[in-house]
Every structure is written in structure tokens, then in C-alpha cells.
Amino acid sequence: MDEMIKNSIDGRRNAFSSIYEIKDEKLVKKINDLFKKIEELGKNCSDVMDFETKFASSPLNQEYTDLFTEVATTCKMIEKEEFADPTVKSDKEYMMDEIKSEAKYQMDNLTMPARRKAREAFDSKMRDTPLGKVEQLSNTASVFKRIFKK
Numbered sequence: 001m002d003e004m005i006k007n008s009i010d011g012r013r014n015a016f017s018s019i020y021e022i023k024d025e026k027l028v029k030k031i032n033d034l035f036k037k038i039e040e041l042g043k044n045c046s047d048v049m050d051f052e053t054k055f056a057s058s059p060l061n062q063e064y065t066d067l068f069t070e071v072a073t074t075c076k077m078i079e080k081e082e083f084a085d086p087t088v089k090s091d092k093e094y095m096m097d098e099i100k101s102e103a104k105y106q107m108d109n110l111t112m113p114a115r116r117k118a119r120e121a122f123d124s125k126m127r128d129t130p131l132g133k134v135e136q137l138s139n140t141a142s143v144f145k146r147i148f149k150k
Contacts (some may be wrong), residue, residue, distance in 0.1 A: 001039070004048035009038055012064065026097040027071060034063055 011036055021027055045051035055061055056141055126132045 001043050002045070002047055002051075003044055005042040005051045008048055008051060009035065009042055012038070016068070016071055019077060019082070021078050022071060022073050022075050024074070030067060031071075034060070034067055038064070 013031075016022060016031055022031070038055070041054060041058060041060060042051050045054060127136060
């Protein structure tokens with residue numbers, strides 16, 4: 001069997017075991033029987049595109065979808081810590097990240113005018129100090145130097 005076809009089939013098979021805790025032996029047998037049929041289809045295909053096309057139009061596709069739905073509705077999801085990939089976030093973590101991100105965005109939008117006004121007030125006060133006056137003279141001198149050098 002083509003390696004890409006094997007990877008495609010393995011990805012579908014792993015979708016069951018990496019997400020759901022399947023303890024029912026009848027369900028495990030149904031999954032194994034289905035994948036034997038899918039592998040037979042894969043053996044008769046020339047490449048992965050041929051396999052995907054035939055699988056999509058085959059009754060095996062619907063059988064796979066129905067079985068996945070059955071597993072999803074009858075089996076417990078594996079907790080995040082039990083996932084093979086530790087970077088996978090749970091729905092709760094994902095939603096909390098989205099809420100935090102949106103809250104930060106809204107807070108920045110609400111506080112921006114006040115922060116801008118505070119910065120302008122600070123800059124204005126700085127210009128009135130002796131150090132600010134020196135900076136203004138220095139800036140003015142730089143402008144005159146550029147004008148008269150030409």
C-alpha cells in the first residue's frame with residue numbers, strides 16, 4: 001500500500017484513540033472491522049488522491065462518520081493531560097485565552113485616549129522645565145544648522 005494512503009488511514013484511526021477513551025469491546029471491534037475494509041480500499045488505489053476520491057464516494061465514508069458520531073456520543077473524551085500532544089488546548093483553555101485577549105483589546109481601546117492625554121500633559125510639563133528648554137534650544141539649533149548648511 002502507498003505510504004501516503006497508509007498515513008491517511010492511520011490519521012483517521014488515530015482520531016478515535018487520541019480523542020476518546022473507548023472501553024466498550026463491541027465498539028472497538030466495530031472500529032477494527034471498519035478499518036479492515038478501509039485498508040482493503042486503500043490497497044486497491046494507485047495513490048492518495050485516488051484513495052481519497054474513492055473513499056469520499058464510498059459507503060465507507062458514511063460508515064466512518066456514523067461510527068465517529070457514535071463514539072463521540074457514547075465515550076468519554078480524554079482529558080488534556082492525557083493527550084499525546086501536550087500542546088493541544090482544551091475548549092475551556094481556548095475560550096479563556098480568547099476572553100483574555102478580547103478583554104485586553106477592549107481595555108487598550110478604552111484607556112488609549114486617557115494614556116495619550118497623560119503623555120501629552122507630561123511632554124508639555126517637560127518642555128516647561130529647564131531641561132526641556134535646553135532640549136528645545138538644541139532642536140532649534142539643529143534645524144538652523146541644517147538650513148544654513150545648504
